[in-house]
Amino acid sequence: MDTPRTANAWPSRGDCRTVSRGPEEEAVDVTMKTVIGGELVELPATIAGIRSALDEDQVRDFDEEIPHLPTAELPAALVRWALAATDADREDEELFExxxxGEDVGAVPAGAGRPGAV
Structure with missing residues (x-):
């Protein structure tokens, strides 16, 4: 019996650990994509892939946190850890500064350009 698959907006093929989806499918590299510093960046999108991208101190903290998180918090935590090996935090800090x-950073109100938006 085939099990239904759900679409996920983030995973895609890329440079990450190989993950097997089942005996009938070939192995695929699962990644998340984001933009950092104006460049498209692919991040690992498996727990093992994220863990392998971290330094020794980060791995220790990751291993302490991840097994104890409620499942509802797991996706956000995994994204945060995947970004930990990048310059995303520095970029965010600079933007918030x-x-x-009071600098204009080019942000627009949510819904701007949509009919009925204020």
């Missing part, structure tokens, strides 16, 4: 200084 610019916003605190």
């Amino acid at each position: 610019r916003l605190a200084r």
Whole structure:
């Protein structure tokens, strides 16, 4: 009996650990995509792939946190850990500093350009 598969907006083929989806499918590399510093970046999208991208201290913290998280919090935590090996935090900090200084960072209100948006 075939089990239904659900679509996920993030996983895609890329440079990550190989994950087997089942005996009838070939192995695929599962990644998440985001933009950091204006460049498209592929991040590991498996627990093992994320863990392998971390340094020794981060692995220790990851191993302490992940097994104890409620399942509802797991997706956000895995994204946070996948981003930990990038410059995303530095980029965010710089953006928030610019916003605190009152600089125009090109942000637009949510819904801008949609009919009926205020």
